Amino acid sequence: xxxxxxxxxxxxxxxxRLVHGGLTGATFFYIGVLVVAPLVGIAVAALKPGWSAxxxxxTDPFARHxxxxxxxxxxxxxxxxxxxxxxxxxxxxxxRFPGRRLVSAVVDLPLAVSPVVVGLAVVLLFGRGGWxxxxxxxxxxxxxxxxxxxxxxTIFICIPFVVREVAPLLEELGTEEEEASxxxxxxxxxxxxxxxxxxIRWGLLYGIALTTARxxxxxxxxxxxxxxxxxxxxxxxxxxxxxxxxxQDTAGYVVALTLALISILLLAAIEIFKSKEERRRG
Amino acid sequence: xxxGIVIESLTKSxxxxxxxxxxxxxxxxxxxxxxxxxxxxxxxxxxxMIAGLEDPDEGRIWVDGEEQTPKPPQDxxxxxxxxxxxxxxHVTVRQNVAFxxxxxxxxxxxxxxxxxxxxxxxxxxxxxxxxPDQLSxxxxxxxxxxRALAPRPKVLLLDEPFGALDARVRQELRRxxxxxxxxxxxxxxxxxxxxxxxxxxxxxxxVMRMGRVEQIGVPEAIYNRPVTPxxxxxxxxxNVLRGVVWExxxxxxxxxxxxxxxxxxxxxAEAYIRPHDVTVDRAPRDLSFPVMVERRTNLxxxxxxxxxxEDGQVLxxxxxxxxxxxxxxxxxxxxxxxxAKVFDAGRVEPSAAEPEPEPFGAESDAMAEAV
Numbered sequence: 241x242x243x244x245x246x247x248x249x250x251x252x253x254x255x256x257r258l259v260h261g262g263l264t265g266a267t268f269f270y271i272g273v274l275v276v277a278p279l280v281g282i283a284v285a286a287l288k289p290g291w292s293a294x295x296x297x298x299t300d301p302f303a304r305h306x307x308x309x310x311x312x313x314x315x316x317x318x319x320x321x322x323x324x325x326x327x328x329x330x331x332x333x334x335x336r337f338p339g340r341r342l343v344s345a346v347v348d349l350p351l352a353v354s355p356v357v358v359g360l361a362v363v364l365l366f367g368r369g370g371w372x373x374x375x376x377x378x379x380x381x382x383x384x385x386x387x388x389x390x391x392x393x394t395i396f397i398c399i400p401f402v403v404r405e406v407a408p409l410l411e412e413l414g415t416e417e418e419e420a421s422x423x424x425x426x427x428x429x430x431x432x433x434x435x436x437x438x439x440i441r442w443g444l445l446y447g448i449a450l451t452t453a454r455x456x457x458x459x460x461x462x463x464x465x466x467x468x469x470x471x472x473x474x475x476x477x478x479x480x481x482x483x484x485x486x487x488q489d490t491a492g493y494v495v496a497l498t499l500a501l502i503s504i505l506l507l508a509a510i511e512i513f514k515s516k517e518e519r520r521r522g
Numbered sequence: 523x524x525x526g527i528v529i530e531s532l533t534k535s536x537x538x539x540x541x542x543x544x545x546x547x548x549x550x551x552x553x554x555x556x557x558x559x560x561x562x563x564x565x566x567x568x569x570x571m572i573a574g575l576e577d578p579d580e581g582r583i584w585v586d587g588e589e590q591t592p593k594p595p596q597d598x599x600x601x602x603x604x605x606x607x608x609x610x611x612h613v614t615v616r617q618n619v620a621f622x623x624x625x626x627x628x629x630x631x632x633x634x635x636x637x638x639x640x641x642x643x644x645x646x647x648x649x650x651x652x653x654p655d656q657l658s659x660x661x662x663x664x665x666x667x668x669r670a671l672a673p674r675p676k677v678l679l680l681d682e683p684f685g686a687l688d689a690r691v692r693q694e695l696r697r698x699x700x701x702x703x704x705x706x707x708x709x710x711x712x713x714x715x716x717x718x719x720x721x722x723x724x725x726x727x728x729v730m731r732m733g734r735v736e737q738i739g740v741p742e743a744i745y746n747r748p749v750t751p752x753x754x755x756x757x758x759x760x761n762v763l764r765g766v767v768w769e770x771x772x773x774x775x776x777x778x779x780x781x782x783x784x785x786x787x788x789x790x791a792e793a794y795i796r797p798h799d800v801t802v803d804r805a806p807r808d809l810s811f812p813v814m815v816e817r818r819t820n821l822x823x824x825x826x827x828x829x830x831x832e833d834g835q836v837l838x839x840x841x842x843x844x845x846x847x848x849x850x851x852x853x854x855x856x857x858x859x860x861x862a863k864v865f866d867a868g869r870v871e872p873s874a875a876e877p878e879p880e881p882f883g884a885e886s887d888a889m890a891e892a893v
Contacts, residue, residue: 416608419575420666422595423602424622425673434625438612 279500286493293490303495305471306479310499312387313462313475314455317394321451322444325402329440332403333410347404350397358393359464385467390475393461398454402447409443410436445510453503525586526551526709527572527677532581534567541567543733545581549677549726554703554710556724558717558744560756564733565713569679572711573602586676596625601670601708605682607662609654615641615665616650622673640668643702660691667699677709684719696723717757721745729753751865754794761795761837764867772864775833777811777857782864790867793859800839801858802827804847810858813837815849829857 286293297303332344350358365372366383376383383389417439421431437444459477466473470482476495483492527549534542542564549555557565570576572583574595583590590598610618619640623633641647644664654662663683670678683699684692700723703710714720720727721741729736729744729752737744737753748754755762765774770783772793779793803810813829816836825846827839837857849855 416604416606417610419595420602420604420608420610420669421621421625422575423573423598423600423679424625424669425596425599426621426625427594427596430625434621435610 282493282497282500286490286497289490294494297491297494300491302470302474303479303491306474306476306495307498309387309390309474310456310476313391313394314452316391317398317455318448318451320391320395321398321402322448325399325447326406326440326444329403329406329410333407334415348400350399355393355397355458355460355462356464358396359461362389362393362396362461362465384465385469385473387473389465390462390473393465394455394458397458397461398451401450401454402444405443405447405450406440409440413439442510442514449503449506449510452506456499456503526553527555527711528584529568529572530582530584532568532571532583533579534564534571534576535579540733542571542578545730545733545735547728547735547738549709549711551586551709552707553725554712554723556720556727557711557713557730558715558720558727558757559730559736560715562732563730565715565730566681568730569602569681569711569713572677573600573679574598575602599673599676601673601675601678603663603666603670603678603680603683605685607654607659607666607686609662609665609669611654614651614653615646615657618654618665619669619672621669626673636672640672643671644668658691659687660695663687663695664698667702671706671708675708677711680710680712682713682715684716685714692719699723721757729757731756746861748794748863751792751794754863754865758796759838760863761797761800763793763795763831763835763837763862765791765793767791767864772862774835775811775831777831778809779859779862779864780809781862785864785866791864792867793862793864795837795859795862797826797838797840799860799862800829800837800841801860802829802839802841802846802849803856803858806856807858810856813855813857815851815853815855818846818849818851829855 328343328347332340332347363384364370366376366389367373372383381388383392413436417435418431421435422428426434457477459475459481462475463478463481466475466478468474468478468482470479474482476499480492480495480499483489483495529545529547529549532542532545533540545564545568547555557568559565567576571578572585572590574590574593578591581591585598585600610621613621616637619637620633623636628636637650638647641650644667646661646664646668649657649661649665654665657665663686667683684695687695696719703723712720712723721744724741726738727741727744728738731752737749739747744753744757748757754760763772763774763779765772765778767773767782767785767789768778768787771778771780772782772791779795781793782791785791801810802813806812811831813831815827816830817828819826820843821840824840824842827841827846827849829837829839831837839857847855
């Protein structure tokens with residue numbers, strides 16, 4: 241009797257271990273095949289032709305312009321989505337107003353809508369015959385097939401990241417620390433920069449990293465609004481697309497790999513800094 | 523104008539709920555004044571309005587002879603201690619305490635010496651470089667107190683400062699705060715729902731209920747001369763016996779208690795009697811009446827006796843163990859009452875008679891069963 245219970249318990253444990261091991265294996269397989277393998281593939285393809293291929297890409301004026309344009313779009317997107325994202329997160333976390341849930345749902349819309357649709361919407365608004373086209377034309381501002389529309393669609397697509405990272409932190413933080421700060425003589429501005437911001441900084445940095453990664457990789461919406469004029473409105477991702485079109489595969493791989501590496505390094509850096517800070521605090 | 527805190531007709535509603543309704547009182551300089559009341563009585567809202575964290579709908583607030591009502595919180599120079607400490611979790615204890623000095627641009631040297639001084643005062647010098655989440659609740663609240671005191675506030679506002687601590691630490695910290703106040707003499711306003719805390723710490727007590735002031739007085743007056751049934755019931759757990767007034771006494775069944783001189787004969791009355799104002803005896807005495815012991819709970823040095831009166835009402839008596847005469851459940855005895863506070867039953871609102879929940883109740887019952 242005793243022996244039987246023991247074997248049964250053991251076998252139960254063995255089954256549990258098997259299931260656990262199986263799930264772990266599935267996770268590694270899933271991530272490995274879908275995330276790591278393609279990255280390794282691109283890395284191999286980009287590195288195989290040797291350094292000369294890299295040199296030729298980095299000296300190509302079109303490639304350099306594409307990098308620069310991507311950097312400019314990403315930079316502007318990060319600044320706008322970080323500032324407005326924190327504002328929206330503050331409003332969503334702190335204020336109670338009718339329609340709050342609707343606003344919260346709308347913030348997630350860019351994740352649900354295809355970037356192509358976003359691009360088309362901007363063309364409809366700012367393109368020939370669009371609602372806003374006459375005003376901008378009258379003021380001599382070229383929106384469509386130019387930088388403004390490209391930044392606009394990228395910002396739209398990146399809106400959710402900072403908001404979704406920061407809002408839960410603000411809810412968890414509550415208002416007591418901020419109230420304490422006010423009673424200790426800090427103005428609302430001082431309170432924001434000395435109490436609120438430090439408490440949401442990791443969420444904000446994560447949001448910025450995700451925004452950066454997404455902005456670097458954006459192609460669908462930008463493809464539609466930019467017109468893809470090489471050396472003018474061609475971003476790094478559009479350059480990759482054109483490189484493959486023109487059978488310049490190596491150039492495509494090199495640019496693709498650099499974009500991927502920048503995103504990976506960014507996320508890794510934040511992870512490292514964060515764990516270092518946590519260790520410092522014991 | 524007094525140099526402490528003066529509150530004049532303060533009123534505040536949240537939506538349809540009138541949280542604070544025409545509240546006026548003064549907190550004397552250099553003293554501890556307690557705002558005592560059950561949760562939802564508006565006492566914390568009053569405190570938050572004094573600090574500027576809440577805008578009053580009506581009324582005015584003066585501190586040190588200076589009107590505060592229109593000022594934003596940062597210009598009021600008041601120390602505020604929160605129930606849940608509200609320490610800045612991303613910085614060290616030292617930086618927490620220095621916060622109020624650094625936002626006011628005090629020099630680094632001044633900050634350092636003031637912070638050292640305060641950490642010494644609250645006995646946490648050793649923990650200066652720790653983070654709040656590395657401290658116990660009692661230590662955190664002492665840091666919060668040091669932080670509030672650092673910029674030398676004109677008054678100290680304490681919002682249920684011991685509410686989040688366990689009973690033992692609460693006792694300890696209460697005694698410590700009392701000592702600290704004796705040393706510093708800073709005008710303090712303490713919000714609490716714990717009558718014992720208010721009576722022990724405060725020089726004056728403002729009892730609040732449903733947004734209004736019920737009674738203002740020194741602890742002795744609040745305890746011994748409650749002016750409303752609510753105060754009689756809330757401050758010190760009370761028995762409530764219902765009866766009819768006759769010749770200055772409240773009569774229930776064959777028994778009576780004095781203290782109804784202010785009521786007309788024949789009026790329905792309620793007598794509030796503290797459990798320790800009940801004595802038990804085996805033989806009848808003047809004005810004592812027969813009771814039956816229904817339940818006996820041993821609390822160590824005293825016992826709690828549940829006594830059934832002849833007319834069916836129940837009386838709880840707290841009697842030192844050497845005066846219980848070995849009475850046990852089912853035995854008959856005679857109870858004598860002292861110091862009853864009698865109110866016209868027409869005035870009595872039902873919620874006032876609700877007994878205070880007692881934190882020791884559950885444990886002591888278990889203890890009695892074990893005995």
